[in-house]
Amino acid sequence: MSVQSRYHAPFGPQGTAPIDAETARKLLSLALSQGGQYADLFYEYNVAGSYSLEEGILKAAGRSVSMGLGVRVMKGDSTGYAYVQELTQEAMQRAARTAAQIAAGERGSAPTSFEVPGPTSRYQVAELSLDVAGEAKRELLLRADRAARAADPRIIRVEASLHEELRELLVATSTGKLASDRQPMVRFSVRVIAEENGKRQSGSSGGGGRMSLEYFQPGGAGFGPAHDHSPEWHAKEAVRHALAMLDARESPAGEMEVVLAPGDSGILLHEAVGHGLEADFNRKGTSNYSGRIGQRVASDLCTVVDDATLMSSRGSINVDDEGNTPQAATLIEKGILVGYMHDQHSAKHFKTQPTGNGRRESFQAHPLPRMTNTLLLAGPHDPEEIIRSVKKGVYARKFGGGQVDIGNGDFVFSLTESYLIEDGKITTPLKGVNLIGNGPDVMGKISMLGNDVQTSDGIWTCGKDGQSVPVGVGCPTIKIASVTVGGTVH
Amino acid sequence: MTDYDINKLIELGAQVVERARRCGADVAEAVVGEGAHLSVKVRMGEPELVEEAGSKSLGLRVMRGQQVAVTYTSDLTPAGLSRFIEDALELAKLSQPDPFAGPPDASLLSKPAERPALDLYDPAIHQIDAARALDMAKRAEHAALSSDTRLRNSEGATMTRQAGASALVTSGGFSGGTRGTYASLAVHPVADDDDGKKRSGYHWSARRYFADLDGPEQVGLEAAKRTLAKLGSRKVDTQEVAIVFDPDAGRSILGLLASCINGGSIWRKSSYLTEREGQAVASSLVTVIDDPFIPRGPGSRAFDGEGLLARKNLIVDQGVLKTFLLDTYSAKKLGKTSTASASRGSSGGVGPATSNFILQPGTLSPDELLRSTDKALYVTDMMGFGFNAVTGDFSRGASGFWVEKGQRMFPVSEVTISLNLDQMLKRIDAIANDQDLRTSISAPTFRISSMTIAGK
Numbered sequence: 023m024s025v026q027s028r029y030h031a032p033f034g035p036q037g038t039a040p041i042d043a044e045t046a047r048k049l050l051s052l053a054l055s056q057g058g059q060y061a062d063l064f065y066e067y068n069v070a071g072s073y074s075l076e077e078g079i080l081k082a083a084g085r086s087v088s089m090g091l092g093v094r095v096m097k098g099d100s101t102g103y104a105y106v107q108e109l110t111q112e113a114m115q116r117a118a119r120t121a122a123q124i125a126a127g128e129r130g131s132a133p134t135s136f137e138v139p140g141p142t143s144r145y146q147v148a149e150l151s152l153d154v155a156g157e158a159k160r161e162l163l164l165r166a167d168r169a170a171r172a173a174d175p176r177i178i179r180v181e182a183s184l185h186e187e188l189r190e191l192l193v194a195t196s197t198g199k200l201a202s203d204r205q206p207m208v209r210f211s212v213r214v215i216a217e218e219n220g221k222r223q224s225g226s227s228g229g230g231g232r233m234s235l236e237y238f239q240p241g242g243a244g245f246g247p248a249h250d251h252s253p254e255w256h257a258k259e260a261v262r263h264a265l266a267m268l269d270a271r272e273s274p275a276g277e278m279e280v281v282l283a284p285g286d287s288g289i290l291l292h293e294a295v296g297h298g299l300e301a302d303f304n305r306k307g308t309s310n311y312s313g314r315i316g317q318r319v320a321s322d323l324c325t326v327v328d329d330a331t332l333m334s335s336r337g338s339i340n341v342d343d344e345g346n347t348p349q350a351a352t353l354i355e356k357g358i359l360v361g362y363m364h365d366q367h368s369a370k371h372f373k374t375q376p377t378g379n380g381r382r383e384s385f386q387a388h389p390l391p392r393m394t395n396t397l398l399l400a401g402p403h404d405p406e407e408i409i410r411s412v413k414k415g416v417y418a419r420k421f422g423g424g425q426v427d428i429g430n431g432d433f434v435f436s437l438t439e440s441y442l443i444e445d446g447k448i449t450t451p452l453k454g455v456n457l458i459g460n461g462p463d464v465m466g467k468i469s470m471l472g473n474d475v476q477t478s479d480g481i482w483t484c485g486k487d488g489q490s491v492p493v494g495v496g497c498p499t500i501k502i503a504s505v506t507v508g509g510t511v512h
Numbered sequence: 513m514t515d516y517d518i519n520k521l522i523e524l525g526a527q528v529v530e531r532a533r534r535c536g537a538d539v540a541e542a543v544v545g546e547g548a549h550l551s552v553k554v555r556m557g558e559p560e561l562v563e564e565a566g567s568k569s570l571g572l573r574v575m576r577g578q579q580v581a582v583t584y585t586s587d588l589t590p591a592g593l594s595r596f597i598e599d600a601l602e603l604a605k606l607s608q609p610d611p612f613a614g615p616p617d618a619s620l621l622s623k624p625a626e627r628p629a630l631d632l633y634d635p636a637i638h639q640i641d642a643a644r645a646l647d648m649a650k651r652a653e654h655a656a657l658s659s660d661t662r663l664r665n666s667e668g669a670t671m672t673r674q675a676g677a678s679a680l681v682t683s684g685g686f687s688g689g690t691r692g693t694y695a696s697l698a699v700h701p702v703a704d705d706d707d708g709k710k711r712s713g714y715h716w717s718a719r720r721y722f723a724d725l726d727g728p729e730q731v732g733l734e735a736a737k738r739t740l741a742k743l744g745s746r747k748v749d750t751q752e753v754a755i756v757f758d759p760d761a762g763r764s765i766l767g768l769l770a771s772c773i774n775g776g777s778i779w780r781k782s783s784y785l786t787e788r789e790g791q792a793v794a795s796s797l798v799t800v801i802d803d804p805f806i807p808r809g810p811g812s813r814a815f816d817g818e819g820l821l822a823r824k825n826l827i828v829d830q831g832v833l834k835t836f837l838l839d840t841y842s843a844k845k846l847g848k849t850s851t852a853s854a855s856r857g858s859s860g861g862v863g864p865a866t867s868n869f870i871l872q873p874g875t876l877s878p879d880e881l882l883r884s885t886d887k888a889l890y891v892t893d894m895m896g897f898g899f900n901a902v903t904g905d906f907s908r909g910a911s912g913f914w915v916e917k918g919q920r921m922f923p924v925s926e927v928t929i930s931l932n933l934d935q936m937l938k939r940i941d942a943i944a945n946d947q948d949l950r951t952s953i954s955a956p957t958f959r960i961s962s963m964t965i966a967g968k
Contacts, residue, residue, distance in 0.1 A: 086584035275966035429710030434896035434909035508928025
């Protein structure tokens with residue numbers, strides 16, 4: 023990360039009131055004073071900017087600053103949590119004392135010294151987007167607007183937005199860890215509406231990641247379906263999507279073969295297996311993957327990893343929100359379940375090491391095991407061959423998101439651009455539709471897997487227990503032998 | 513915990529507005545919010561989480577001429593505030609003049625004497641401390657798990673209480689504040705099904721007044737009932753059939769209608785209802801009212817986010833679309849007047865939003881509605897996001913139970929239900945009388961004569 027920035031957390035080394043080891047030690051000692059077995063301090067400073075264009079003009083620019091300290095105290099499976107926004111000694115001590123109340127017993131001990139993890143660099147930003155003059159960002163939006171309008175006379179509305187963020191954090195734990203990170207993010211999106219003969223349809227495109235405005239440079243980063251991430255490219259992609267949907271027909275209903283395009287289809291994994299492998303559910307025995315380590319949970323084509331190390335990806339992190347450094351961890355190997363994603367709490371329960379998946383939305387929330395970038399690795403098949411193998415089915419190209427019921431494994435995910443496949447060829451565009459299936463069942467029916475892995479461009483946000491965190495997904499072309507398509511024609 | 517002093521919040525808002533004006537803002541509007549919450553969770557009889565915290569924040573919208581910026585901060589130190597105001601003015605230079613931007617006409621702003629008391633703040637809410645909240649959650653979970661031996665696990669029981677206040681001050685001459693409280697209790701039991709799957713269900717109670725909450729045992733027993741009802745769930749064949757929505761599922765259908773009559777979606781041509789004012793958009797059984805004046809209502813408000821006196825709006829009258837929900841901006845865009853439906857987020861941004869958006873109850877009890885149904889899927893839960901507001905196309909995952917000849921037959925899961933929202937609303941052929949008081953968007957049980965189920 024850059025050092026030259028106007029934005030620094032007050033509690034960080036370049037801030038106005040840096041938190042030193044002695045302050046952290048005293049607060050941890052106070053947090054453990056009622057008998058807690060473990061405590062941590064989570065300092066967070068979040069600055070975000072937003073720019074939104076509509077009707078050809080930048081209508082509003084926005085900025086937000088949010089900052090505070092969350093104190094967590096644990097005893098057994100019980101957690102006490104408190105947070106404050108003011109970082110005065112008095113306020114920080116108040117939070118530590120409030121969180122401490124969860125425990126009753128002998129005073130725990132604070133660390134005498136802290137260990138700082140070695141530097142990790144999964145995002146490198148020369149100049150934070152926040153530090154770049156606003157005019158340059160306005161011009162990116164205006165370029166998208168011009169390109170979309172010029173692309174086709176049927177485009178009646180164009181909206182474009184840019185969101186930029188810096189999240190600086192500092193974690194100190196009673197086990198003696200002291201970790202910090204500066205996490206940048208940009209997210210760009212274009213949405214258009216096309217109108218023809220009284221029919222209207224929308225189309226969209228977006229991307230970003232843990233980077234700055236170099237995202238928009240040719241060859242800047244390798245995410246998504248194209249290596250061109252210019253505003254013009256996104257504008258044309260949104261226009262293409264909207265125009266394709268103008269001709270969309272009612273989608274079929276019932277069980278059939280489905281082929282998923284590479285990249286964003288990784289949502290399938292995120293919902294069908296990812297959430298079920300977050301170890302909090304397994305600690306409680308409430309996931310349908312509970313107690314199934316070593317068992318077959320997918321077809322033998324499937325190897326699934328959660329990889330926080332992908333350079334500049336939206337889901338990547340140098341340290342998690344408990345101060346642990348995640349690596350690429352295999353969850354499913356050739357169809358066999360081999361591991362869960364852990365935070366501190368679940369790792370202790372399973373007597374294993376945390377995997378660095380302890381994440382939280384902000385200092386106002388306690389950490390949970392969460393995914394970073396969840397990927398299905400490449401298979402042996404040529405994508406063309408996969409499509410040719412389908413007599414009658416659906417080809418899914420763009421997605422709106424998904425949801426899973428952890429207990430029984432049922433999941434849905436919505437297709438915002440899909441096509442019929444007839445006799446091995448992609449034909450008619452279909453209206454928006456959902457796929458519904460059961461995680462282990464559908465994963466077992468993955469019958470072909472392409473050699474064309476892509477990582478999603480940075481647009482996805484995952485919600486769990488009311489907490490949102492940015493994530494990435496990725497996969498090659500996938501063929502599912504049978505899954506329910508939720509259309510209206512049967 | 514002390515009760516909130518709205519005057520102090522107004523004072524801070526007024527200071528910020530004044531400073532922004534001195535820095536060159538032609539229009540400045542500040543919203544100051546303060547709140548505190550307690551949230552506890554019990555799982556398998558043991559405390560799992562006790563979280564307690566308070567927060568305070570400031571949102572500001574400024575205009576230089578018709579250039580707009582919106583800023584938010586939780587850093588209320590003097591240095592933080594100075595930078596916050598400077599940033600807002602600097603950002604406004606970046607945005608481009610929007611001919612429709614501007615505050616509401618000063619003559620429309622509500623006066624303190626006009627604003628009704630809505631009874632939204634329960635002074636007794638602070639009596640719930642962590643120990644008492646844990647006890648209620650424990651009792652609720654115990655009631656669920658001890659009611660049936662098949663309920664052997666739990667995602668836990670959660671009890672929360674929150675209290676807060678906010679104030680709005682504008683350079684146009686409005687200042688006012690409001691206080692509110694909210695308490696909720698939810699139970700989430702888990703049962704093992706014969707096929708090795710877990711079946712989880714939940715039930716919850718939520719009210720502005722603590723004393724109005726359902727008792728822990730009642731909430732727990734209902735959660736148990738809902739969870740057990742899912743045991744043995746199966747898929748049904750793909751077919752066209754009637755669909756009944758219970759209040760939990762029906763609320764989200766009504767929420768889709770709310771998003772499609774929002775003035776912001778209308779001028780953006782992002783709603784399938786864009787040109788439909790004055791036309792039939794639902795069956796004649798359907799009347800929807802947005803009513804901000806319900807005492808103790810979860811979405812009640814005396815004035816809107818721009819300071820206009822709130823007003824009751826008839827949205828759909830016996831199937832006919834009467835009005836969109838408008839703030840000053842969307843009203844100008846559409847050549848109309850505001851329906852006093854502006855909402856101002858804590859971050860300072862303004863847009864139209866519902867207050868208490870209610871599908872008016874019918875006369876049948878839910879049981880009578882069930883008994884009058886020949887064949888249907890009775891939906892209690894939905895999953896996913898399959899809705900396109902521009903076209904009205906709807907497709908979502910659903911679970912619930914099968915109904916034949918007025919009888920409950922067996923539980924159903926892993927199917928989708930699909931139809932265009934326009935058709936769905938027009939096919940509503942029965943509405944029950946069980947109005948749900950827990951949420952600001954609320955629908956009683958209702959039935960749609962036919963939709964497509966995709967299953968086997």
